[in-house]
Amino acid sequence: MRSPIGKRHWAIAEGYIPGWSHGPEPQFTSHETACILNTADQEAHVEITIYYADREPVGPYRVTVPARRTRHLRFNDLNDPEPIPRDTDYASVFDSDVPIVVQHTRLDSRQAENALLTTIAYAGNE
Amino acid sequence: MRSPIGKRHWAIAEGYIPGWSHGPEPQFTSHETACILNTADQEAHVEITIYYADREPVGPYRVTVPARRTRHLRFNDLNDPEPIPRDTDYASVFDSDVPIVVQHTRLDSRQAENALLTTIAYAGNE
Amino acid sequence: MRSPIGKRHWAIAEGYIPGWSHGPEPQFTSHETACILNTADQEAHVEITIYYADREPVGPYRVTVPARRTRHLRFNDLNDPEPIPRDTDYASVFDSDVPIVVQHTRLDSRQAENALLTTIAYAGNE
Amino acid sequence: MRSPIGKRHWAIAEGYIPGWSHGPEPQFTSHETACILNTADQEAHVEITIYYADREPVGPYRVTVPARRTRHLRFNDLNDPEPIPRDTDYASVFDSDVPIVVQHTRLDSRQAENALLTTIAYAGNE
Numbered sequence: 001m002r003s004p005i006g007k008r009h010w011a012i013a014e015g016y017i018p019g020w021s022h023g024p025e026p027q028f029t030s031h032e033t034a035c036i037l038n039t040a041d042q043e044a045h046v047e048i049t050i051y052y053a054d055r056e057p058v059g060p061y062r063v064t065v066p067a068r069r070t071r072h073l074r075f076n077d078l079n080d081p082e083p084i085p086r087d088t089d090y091a092s093v094f095d096s097d098v099p100i101v102v103q104h105t106r107l108d109s110r111q112a113e114n115a116l117l118t119t120i121a122y123a124g125n126e
Numbered sequence: 127m128r129s130p131i132g133k134r135h136w137a138i139a140e141g142y143i144p145g146w147s148h149g150p151e152p153q154f155t156s157h158e159t160a161c162i163l164n165t166a167d168q169e170a171h172v173e174i175t176i177y178y179a180d181r182e183p184v185g186p187y188r189v190t191v192p193a194r195r196t197r198h199l200r201f202n203d204l205n206d207p208e209p210i211p212r213d214t215d216y217a218s219v220f221d222s223d224v225p226i227v228v229q230h231t232r233l234d235s236r237q238a239e240n241a242l243l244t245t246i247a248y249a250g251n252e
Numbered sequence: 253m254r255s256p257i258g259k260r261h262w263a264i265a266e267g268y269i270p271g272w273s274h275g276p277e278p279q280f281t282s283h284e285t286a287c288i289l290n291t292a293d294q295e296a297h298v299e300i301t302i303y304y305a306d307r308e309p310v311g312p313y314r315v316t317v318p319a320r321r322t323r324h325l326r327f328n329d330l331n332d333p334e335p336i337p338r339d340t341d342y343a344s345v346f347d348s349d350v351p352i353v354v355q356h357t358r359l360d361s362r363q364a365e366n367a368l369l370t371t372i373a374y375a376g377n378e
Numbered sequence: 379m380r381s382p383i384g385k386r387h388w389a390i391a392e393g394y395i396p397g398w399s400h401g402p403e404p405q406f407t408s409h410e411t412a413c414i415l416n417t418a419d420q421e422a423h424v425e426i427t428i429y430y431a432d433r434e435p436v437g438p439y440r441v442t443v444p445a446r447r448t449r450h451l452r453f454n455d456l457n458d459p460e461p462i463p464r465d466t467d468y469a470s471v472f473d474s475d476v477p478i479v480v481q482h483t484r485l486d487s488r489q490a491e492n493a494l495l496t497t498i499a500y501a502g503n504e
Contacts, residue, residue: 005137005219005250011257013287013322013355014370035139037177037217051289051322070139070177070217091289091322091353093257101217101248103139104370117370118140118230118243119497122353124257131389131471131502161392163429163469196391196429196469227469227500229391244392244482244495245371263383265448265481266413266496303415303448343415343448343479345383356496369496374479376383 004040006099009124012092014104017076019087032075034092037101038065044098050084051091058082065100094121130166132225135250138218140230143202145213158201160218163227164191170224176210177217184208191226256292258351261376264344266356269328271339284327286344289353290317296350302336303343310334317352346373382418384477387502390470392482395454397465410453412470415479416443422476428462429469436460443478
């Protein structure tokens with residue numbers, strides 16, 4: 001059997017949830033997404049830590065991705081231990097117990113026409 | 127001779143084909159593309175597996191890229207074993223028998239002005 | 253303890269601060285950002301060198317990122333030893349004394365609707 | 379002395395020069411750019427090969443990047459051995475005699491509001 005693709009540690013240095021939106025909900029709500037892929041045959045337990053510019057990191061936020069599934073996680077939806085403030089710079093680190101792949105996407109709909117960005121996250125060493 | 131550039135295993139964690147489009151077809155049809163480059167002197171046989179949030183993976187979708195050619199594959203066009211549903215989160219894994227390079231691009235034309243995103247895919251180990 | 257995620261040397265080959273903007277300041281000022289994440293338990297001292305098309309590199313610009321913090325640095329704000337001219341091609345190299353993660357983002361608001369781009373920077377070897 | 383950052387072999391799997399433009403020239407001409415950074419103390423001689431979907435590769439296109447310089451190369455401007463056709467899928471491979479960093483950017487101004495994309499290119503092994 002092939003081993004699952006990915007790494008266990010990832011970072012996204014850019015994080016920013018725009019403060020307002022334009023267009024039909026929920027597709028055009030301004031959002032910041034971490035797309036997580038787990039190709040392993042076991043559930044991935046992912047711990048997310050949020051870093052800020054001017055205060056201590058917050059976390060872990062605990063997320064599970066079932067075996068052989070993808071989860072497109074909106075940072076807007078993270079609430080425990082606390083929501084991520086809008087219109088604020090942050091960054092995020094992902095630590096998983098099985099290899100995963102993480103990709104970062106933002107839909108910015110503050111203006112009439114939406115803008116998109118994406119990048120593969122940074123994969124750390126094991 | 128130089129060996130072909132790339133890896134044999136790739137993943138794109140972000141996948142989403144917008145549900146509608148705006149503008150002249152086919153250039154402005156909302157689409158999600160995997161650009162595959164095969165610099166080898168032999169045909170690449172690529173197997174694509176599609177991962178979903180809430181059901182088992184589907185595949186393999188079989189694609190060939192001739193020697194010394196690029197193929198810009200629209201996920202919209204994958205039909206065997208089944209089409210990828212619109213407006214649905216997915217992810218994809220590429221397994222090739224020769225080294226290839228994979229890059230991910232989306233044109234989103236749901237609104238009057240199109241938006242674009244791209245990233246190099248994640249290259250797994252051999 | 254886990255070691256901090258990242259590398260000490262990074263490069264962004266694309267750099268360009270648009271010459272004008274459109275929309276409310278400061279969010280919609282056209283800008284080019286390097287998002288720096290420092291997960292280490294010590295302050296990161298980062299030296300940035302700016303490369304141009306037709307003259308010698310300028311720098312270092314010295315930036316600090318406190319322990320366990322992220323800093324979203326606008327190239328527009330770099331002034332010492334000199335500001336980066338607008339509407340001019342450049343590239344940048346980051347050298348840090350502790351591992352960091354660097355991601356590149358641009359908001360281009362020259363037209364009525366803003367456009368966004370991002371990519372993880374290139375991480376060099378130690 | 380630090381060795382120059384980068385690799386000698388790079389690939390961009392996505393290539394496409396839009397067939398038309400909208401907005402003031404030359405900034406808003408639809409274009410596809412390879413940003414090349416050479417931090418070495420010697421000139422980089424770069425050979426670019428263009429791959430197509432349905433015919434043999436074309437090249438090399440020969441480009442030099444002076445020592446300690448960046449060059450933002452528009453694929454639109456490549457003419458020798460032949461121009462790259464518009465509205466056509468292609469991919470590109472870069473081979474340099476010294477380490478460089480390559481980043482891919484497109485400005486698509488086919489519609490009234492421009493769209494942007496970028497990604498670091500894929501760095502092959504030495």
